[in-house]
Each structure stands twice: as C-alpha cells, then as structure tokens.
Amino acid sequence: MPELPEVEVSRLGISPHIEGRQIRHVNVRDSRLRWPVPETVKEVEGQTLLNVKRRAKYLLLETHAGTLILHLGMSGKLRVVPVETPFYKHDHISIEFDDGQSLRLNDPRRFGALLFTKEQPDVHDLLKHLGPEPLTDAFHADYLFEQSRKRTQPVKTFIMDNRVVVGVGNIYANEALFKAGINPKRAAGKISKQRYEKLVPIIKDTLAQAIEQGGTTLRDFTQVDGAPGYFAQKLQVYGRGGKLCMVCSQRLKEIRLGQRSTVYCTTCQR
Structure with a gap:
C-alpha cells in the first residue's frame, strides 16, 4: 500500500x-x-x-x-x-x-x-478524526508524550494510529524505531519523554528523506507506461528479518504486531 x-x-x-x-x-x-x-x-x-x-x-x-x-x-x-x-x-x-x-x-x-x-x-467523515501531519509543527515530542500516557499498546502500533499522527506507515515505523533505539513491543505509556524527544525528529527526518528520494527518482508522471510506484529506499530493518543488523551484526528478529510484519534488533532496540 x-x-x-x-x-x-x-x-x-x-x-x-x-x-x-x-x-x-x-x-x-x-x-x-x-x-x-x-x-x-x-x-x-x-x-x-x-x-x-x-x-x-x-x-x-x-x-x-x-x-x-x-x-x-x-x-x-x-x-x-x-x-x-x-x-x-x-x-x-x-x-x-x-x-x-x-x-x-x-x-x-x-x-x-x-x-x-x-x-x-x-x-468529512474520513478526515475529521485524523491526527496531525507528521511534518508539521503540530507534531512534536510534548504532544506525542501526552498522547502516550496510560497507553498499554506497543509503541509501534501507537505511532501507526492515524488518530495520533497520520502517515507513519509500517515501513517508516520500523525504520524510525530502529534509528531511535526503541523496542517496537514496548508499551507506549512506559516510554519516557526524553525518548519521544529523540523519536519525533527521527520520524520527521525518515519521512522527509523518503519524500526527497521519491522526488528525485519519480519525476515523470506523464509517461504512458511510467506510472509511479514505490521508489528505491535504503531500509535498515524493514523486510530484513533474519538478516544481520547493520549496526551490531546481530540477527534481526521478525514478529507480528497489529497484524503487521515488525523487524527489530534485540540488541540495539530497548
């Protein structure tokens, strides 16, 4: 998708x-x-x-x-x-x-x-319950920390909830949590404000880089047979379950969270 x-x-x-x-x-x-x-x-x-x-x-x-x-x-x-x-x-x-x-x-x-x-x-019914856009000033660490309080759900499904923040899909949730060193299974309400202060700019940067790369690799939307699709991405964990972590060389673990594939490093992510 x-x-x-x-x-x-x-x-x-x-x-x-x-x-x-x-x-x-x-x-x-x-x-x-x-x-x-x-x-x-x-x-x-x-x-x-x-x-x-x-x-x-x-x-x-x-x-x-x-x-x-x-x-x-x-x-x-x-x-x-x-x-x-x-x-x-x-x-x-x-x-x-x-x-x-x-x-x-x-x-x-x-x-x-x-x-x-x-x-x-x-x-509109489809849009009125959506959370803030992740690349705007409305999405910040204080907001995400407050939204997370008393939440027992895993942090990965929390940041993928469109009522909390829109657009952090499965690929980018995997990548951002890896870069932030946060275990995707950890309860959202148990994560400190300091860790959210680290996570939020990483989410923003991960999405911004993906948009920038897409803008350079999919510039032509006018070709009859060149309809745009996914662009090339430099992924560190998503789709790499069972392979070696690019940081510590431990084998990456793949599980299911919220019915979605979740890949993380048991050493780098706590």
Missing part, C-alpha cells in the same frame, strides 16, 4: 500538470471502487482546479464548487496523459482538462476511492 511519502510524491508529480486547469469532464469508467463513486463528482466539471493538497494519504483536488477526495488504496497509481491515450485495463477514473490532458487513476484491486464534498475536507 502506498504510504505517505509515495502519496506526497504523487501530489508533487501531478500538481504542475493540472493545477490552474479547467476540468472539462470527469469520466467514471467504473464506479465500483472501495466506495461507489458518487454522481456528485461531476459537480467539478467546468471548474478550475485550484490546488492539489494532501491530508494523510488522501489527495484533495480543490475547486470553488467543492473538493474531490482521492485515495490510492492498496494498488492505485496516477498518471497524466493526453485525453486520446488508449485506456489501460483498470483505468477506472479519467479527469479531463481543458489543455487536452487527463489525470488517470489505475487501481487493479479497487481499494482506491474518489469522493466529493462541498464542505471543508477536514470535517
């Missing part, structure tokens, strides 16, 4: 091609996504696309008439191509613009979404 850096890189990739353009037509080729695509998405036709923003893993395409809420789901990919470009299998949505270009959502597994709201997106 695309995580926050992949979604942010998608936003950065498509924005220059579609912001400021008039939406001529929303072509819903198949409405059977995670939720049925409502007819109201067509209310943006004739409107200028003002901004493409991101909230958590949702892309927000803003117009004066309202906002399209787009989610990539587990397998969704975006690309900007000329309107006359033949459709691929699983191209379910095509948003067509006045310059002859179109934004296409390709989603083989259909867990993506396209919805519409006339209200401010932050009050």
Whole structure:
C-alpha cells in the first residue's frame, strides 16, 4: 500500500500538470471502487482546479464548487496523459482538462476511492478524526508524550494510529524505531519523554528523506507506461528479518504486531 511519502510524491508529480486547469469532464469508467463513486463528482466539471493538497494519504483536488477526495488504496497509481491515450485495463477514473490532458487513476484491486464534498475536507467523515501531519509543527515530542500516557499498546502500533499522527506507515515505523533505539513491543505509556524527544525528529527526518528520494527518482508522471510506484529506499530493518543488523551484526528478529510484519534488533532496540 502506498504510504505517505509515495502519496506526497504523487501530489508533487501531478500538481504542475493540472493545477490552474479547467476540468472539462470527469469520466467514471467504473464506479465500483472501495466506495461507489458518487454522481456528485461531476459537480467539478467546468471548474478550475485550484490546488492539489494532501491530508494523510488522501489527495484533495480543490475547486470553488467543492473538493474531490482521492485515495490510492492498496494498488492505485496516477498518471497524466493526453485525453486520446488508449485506456489501460483498470483505468477506472479519467479527469479531463481543458489543455487536452487527463489525470488517470489505475487501481487493479479497487481499494482506491474518489469522493466529493462541498464542505471543508477536514470535517468529512474520513478526515475529521485524523491526527496531525507528521511534518508539521503540530507534531512534536510534548504532544506525542501526552498522547502516550496510560497507553498499554506497543509503541509501534501507537505511532501507526492515524488518530495520533497520520502517515507513519509500517515501513517508516520500523525504520524510525530502529534509528531511535526503541523496542517496537514496548508499551507506549512506559516510554519516557526524553525518548519521544529523540523519536519525533527521527520520524520527521525518515519521512522527509523518503519524500526527497521519491522526488528525485519519480519525476515523470506523464509517461504512458511510467506510472509511479514505490521508489528505491535504503531500509535498515524493514523486510530484513533474519538478516544481520547493520549496526551490531546481530540477527534481526521478525514478529507480528497489529497484524503487521515488525523487524527489530534485540540488541540495539530497548
């Protein structure tokens, strides 16, 4: 599933091609996504696309008439191509613009979404309970420490809870906890403020580096056959269960936490 850096890189990739353009037509080729695509998405036709923003893993395409809420789901990919470009299998949505270009959502597994709201997106049911963005000043050690008090859940599932902070997905939770030297099984409420003061900037830096690397490796969102996906990442623990720790050379342990693969070093992480 695309995580926050992949979604942010998608936003950065498509924005220059579609912001400021008039939406001529929303072509819903198949409405059977995670939720049925409502007819109201067509209310943006004739409107200028003002901004493409991101909230958590949702892309927000803003117009004066309202906002399209787009989610990539587990397998969704975006690309900007000329309107006359033949459709691929699983191209379910095509948003067509006045310059002859179109934004296409390709989603083989259909867990993506396209919805519409006339209200401010932050009050939409999908967004109103989300925690702060991890790369903003609203996410800081004092906040995370206070949120963690009396929490008995493992710190890994705690920082992956979108009600606490958005966008710290499984890959980046594994990596950040390793860099901070924190055992992912440790109860969130038992971790000191000093350790959260170390963890928060590491989370921010880990996500920022991933976005930066994605921006350099996935610059072209306009190739017919070059839809963006995961970018190359320098991972220290994720996906390396049973291999040697890059710091201490002990064998990394892999367990399941919250039904997600969790890899850590029993020596480096306490």
